[in-house]
Amino acid sequence: MAELGFRTIDEMVGQSQKLKVREDIAHWKYKNLDLSPVLHIEEAREADGVYNQTEQNHNLEEVLDRKLIQAAIPALEKGEAVKAEFPIINTDRSAGTMLSNEISKVYKDQGLPQPMEVKFNGSAGQSFGAFLAKGVKFEVEGDANDYWGKGLSGGTLVLYPDAKSNIVPEDNIVVGNVCFYGATSGESYIRGLAGERFCVRNSGAKVVVEGVGDHGCEYMTGGVAVILGSTGRNFAAGMSGGVAYVWDKSGDFESKLNPELVDLDPIEAEDKALLQEMLTKHVEFTGSEVAKSFLDNFEASLATMVKVMPRDYKAVLQKRKAESEQSKEVEAV
Structure with a gap:
């Protein structure tokens, strides 16, 4: 990571320009393989992140189990x-x-x-x-x-x-x-x-x-x-x-x-x-x-x-x- 110039895994996300495609593989299965769409770097605004920047909200406060737990209070407490x-x-x-x-x-x-x-x-x-x-x-x-x-x-x-x-x-x-x-x-x-x-x-x-x-x-x-x-x-x-x-x-x-x-x-x-x-x-x-x-x-x-x-x-x-x-x-x- 240090040799590539990265301090964290997050910094490595999306930096496909650091990858080199091998040209020495002669196997027939690789003959028409084109990796450029996979390695393409999409232009993004400076404010946009290339990895997750926000916490996900799974709405756990609204799930059915909240009602079940409420109904179970007599069982849990008494x-x-x-x-x-x-x-x-x-x-x-x-x-x-x-x-x-x-x-x-x-x-x-x-x-x-x-x-x-x-x-x-x-x-x-x-x-x-x-x-x-x-x-x-x-x-x-x-x-x-x-x-x-x-x-x-x-x-x-x-x-x-x-x-x-x-x-x-x-x-x-x-x-x-x-x-x-x-x-x-x-x-x-x-x-x-x-x-x-x-x-x-x-x-x-x-x-x-x-x-x-x-x-x-x-x-x-x-x-x-x-x-x-x-x-x-x-x-x-x-x-x-x-x-x-x-x-x-x-x-x-x-x-x-x-x-x-x-x-x-x-x-x-x-x-x-x-x-x-x-x-x-x-x-x-x-x-x-x-x-x-x-x-x-x-x-x-x-x-x-x-x-x-x-x-x-x-x-x-x-x-x-x-x-x-x-x-x-x-x-x-």
């Missing part, structure tokens, strides 16, 4: 239960994140002592419920965008289409891509289909949805994903932990699976109990006809339910189980 309802639009991004920050300041990772339940009506923006704290339940009647439940941290998220809509939920996408990215705990119940990369890097959340796009459960390390419908291609790529259940009514799921790290295992007694619990909640929270149909014909439905299990994770669980049984035998002696 530990009381709270119920509220708000409209929501797609520019309301990261709803619940600032609220969860306030909750963590008071209750740390324990979450709220009494439930806070908030109903939203409309179209939720990106990152709805991101990092949502334990004790908070958000319910959306409408639809939602990408990054639903990102970093979910113990909260509960519910989504179902507007009652006035005539769509068939299990045939329509109601939430965008990359749901539950990096989620660590909590639950979610989605009546309808999700986009691509559902549960990517999920490490602890338990979720139900009625179909997903490509790359479902990619890099998942923990948690449970129940998919009551079809998936896209490359399912479970890089999946090293957690478990996924896919209702494979069409019988073609194996062709969409990335088998590098996972196996398809039989449904066991503990799986049945978990599925019954999660699907019962799904019906209760969303009114899902798909989950109701599954439960009404539970044993028959299980015949087409596929369990996706990472091999290394399964080996660890089996080892722990064997050690636990061995310990019990020693104690009995």
Whole structure:
């Protein structure tokens, strides 16, 4: 920087006259490459800056979370239960994140002592419920965008289409891509289909949805994903932990699976109990006809339910189980 005559990085911005184009590259790909439009220095008034000169205003004082925090005062100050309802639009991004920050300041990772339940009506923006704290339940009647439940941290998220809509939920996408990215705990119940990369890097959340796009459960390390419908291609790529259940009514799921790290295992007694619990909640929270149909014909439905299990994770669980049984035998002696 000093050799070029600059004291700071900011001083270097836009000074393309200091760059020299190499003329010694003979590769055919460079033959017609002209960098002059990229290196052109635009004339600017002396008062104009070539890098950002003003602080951005994100209007944080006007975001939806300010209303949520206000509604949560009885919970934050007195530990009381709270119920509220708000409209929501797609520019309301990261709803619940600032609220969860306030909750963590008071209750740390324990979450709220009494439930806070908030109903939203409309179209939720990106990152709805991101990092949502334990004790908070958000319910959306409408639809939602990408990054639903990102970093979910113990909260509960519910989504179902507007009652006035005539769509068939299990045939329509109601939430965008990359749901539950990096989620660590909590639950979610989605009546309808999700986009691509559902549960990517999920490490602890338990979720139900009625179909997903490509790359479902990619890099998942923990948690449970129940998919009551079809998936896209490359399912479970890089999946090293957690478990996924896919209702494979069409019988073609194996062709969409990335088998590098996972196996398809039989449904066991503990799986049945978990599925019954999660699907019962799904019906209760969303009114899902798909989950109701599954439960009404539970044993028959299980015949087409596929369990996706990472091999290394399964080996660890089996080892722990064997050690636990061995310990019990020693104690009995």
